[in-house]
Amino acid sequence: MPADRTSTTAHNSPGTALVVGASLAGLMTALTLSRIGVHVTLLERSDDTGRTGAALHVQDGLLERITGLPAGHVPQPLAPGIQTWFAVHGALRAAIAASPLIDLRQNTTVRKVGQDAQSAWVLTSDKQRITADIVIGADGHRSTVRRHIAPEHPDATFAGYVIWIGIAEEPAIGARRWPPDVAFLGDNDNTLLGYPLPGADGSLAPGSRRLGWAWYDSSRNGLLRSTGSVDGSVVRHSLMPSGIPNPTYRELATQARELFPSPWNNAILDSIDRRAVIGTPIAEYVPTRLAQGRAAIVGDAAHVPTPMTGSGFAESLYDAEALADAVAEAGCTAPALIDYEGARLRSARNLVQSGQGFSRSFARRAA
Ligand SMILES: Cc1cc2nc3c(=O)[nH]c(=O)nc-3n(C[C@H](O)[C@H](O)[C@H](O)COP(=O)(O)OP(=O)(O)OC[C@H]3O[C@@H](n4cnc5c(N)ncnc54)[C@H](O)[C@@H]3O)c2cc1C
Structure with missing residues (x-):
């Protein structure tokens, strides 16, 4: 089995991270982590991802906020307001391509996550073992990383x-x-x-x-x-x-x-x-935890609300920012991920629960 340790860290770098899933949450997380100097390997199972139809509310200055670049310097600007999933994805991907600290590997499916006291790793379907300081699951509502973090409550x-x-x-x-x-x-x-x-x-x-x-x-x-x-x-x-x-x-x-x-x-x-x-x-998925040792989850891997809340994308942004804040303080370490969970768990639970009233009555009405 080929072993692959992600890029060596610079002397005072906060470390290395594997981000599983290169859709919106994974792209934003890779960008916020790279902004603070983390070397990120971003693993995506598809050659590209696509979802027609979904429209998202984009906050003013989103890309500048995530990348830390001044206005006018982001590779592909994104107007605030309602935008298609494709427009948001395209602008984030352009920012990823411009970042020297992010290595995007497509056609890479993560099957398992492991960790010990020193590092965390993933095993891929083509039998690679890729290691870093932390593993972040941004792998959506059927998350594989969530199975490692919350094996007692793995499914949405x-x-x-x-x-x-x-x-x-x-x-x-x-x-x-x-x-x-x-x-x-x-x-x-x-x-x-x-x-x-x-x-x-x-x-x-x-x-x-x-x-x-x-x-x-x-x-x-x-x-x-x-x-x-x-x-x-x-x-x-x-x-x-x-x-x-x-x-x-x-x-x-x-x-x-x-x-x-x-x-x-x-x-x-x-x-x-x-x-x-x-x-x-x-x-829908109401989380009970967002981190376990050197692994954590963000975006729909962490919390799946009904789209009626209109907040899945914004909450994924807050996850990415909170994670980078915690890593900026404590490096790519288990304590940083505990801090991340502390900052985000309540809000993530509230988000999903806020939509469950609608879901229950809507599903019951026509049942
Ligand atoms: C129909 C619909 C409408 C929505 N409308 C809104 C809205 O109006 N407003 C709003 O804010 N939010 C909305 N959302 C939610 C929003 O799109 C998501 O919250 C947001 O895009 C974050 O998604 P994500 O990146 O976490 O997950 P996903 O988009 O599911 O991405 C997960 C990624 O991980 C990859 N992956 C999965 N497993 C593996 C693996 N084992 N190895 C490698 N890669 C893997 C997948 O290929 C995918 O690229 C909607 C969602 C849906 C389904």
């Missing part, structure tokens, strides 16, 4: 509904009036969250904008189970466009016409026509 739980998400281009929608803001629509059994978005080039000019939509639906749990998307109480995977049966597309189109006003129904119908819809079964 299915919340009882799916969210259908998509994005439609303005010319395809033919809207007479463009929605000025985020909209909440629907009846008790179907909630639609709609959000106006800039075009793919960042433009807000009429004619090049987009509408994103997220449709909360608790009436299709049978489909989720028959496709293996949900197994027992565990969410296994999203339904990708080609995995959604044609009869389901047709039913959704009929319902969209009945339930939602223009231009939102047009945006949904356009996404359905293009078969550009993803169904994500929603999971």
